[in-house]
Amino acid sequence: MDVARAVEEHAELFNRSVRGSDFGPFVATFAEDAVMRFTNAPAGPLSGRDAIAGAYATQPPDDTMSIRSVTEIDPSTALARFDWDAGGGGTMVVRWRDGLVSVLEITFD
Numbered sequence: 001m002d003v004a005r006a007v008e009e010h011a012e013l014f015n016r017s018v019r020g021s022d023f024g025p026f027v028a029t030f031a032e033d034a035v036m037r038f039t040n041a042p043a044g045p046l047s048g049r050d051a052i053a054g055a056y057a058t059q060p061p062d063d064t065m066s067i068r069s070v071t072e073i074d075p076s077t078a079l080a081r082f083d084w085d086a087g088g089g090g091t092m093v094v095r096w097r098d099g100l101v102s103v104l105e106i107t108f109d
Helices: 003-020 049-058
Strands: 028-041 063-072 077-084 091-096 100-108
Touching: 003 063, 003 077, 003 091, 028 049
Parallel strands: 028 100
Antiparallel strands: 063 077, 077 091, 091 100
């Protein structure tokens, strides 16, 4: 798996979802038992695709992101540094299993 490419695709789909106000296709890339955790943000943790979908439905993000760098942690996990297009940034660790996101850990600066 090319984790750098996978992170770029993940961010592109997120950005399309923000612009189109439709997070269904984005949430569909998460495993049924996916976990989403946040640091320095008043959200989560979220366990399961349904909980993640519910969070995006009730509090949809309104800012897009740009990936600054991607470091492969292992063949299925990446650490990405990103900037919010409206300002600020952070990191995210994304882990895939069977082609789906199984863990997403987001830290806001």
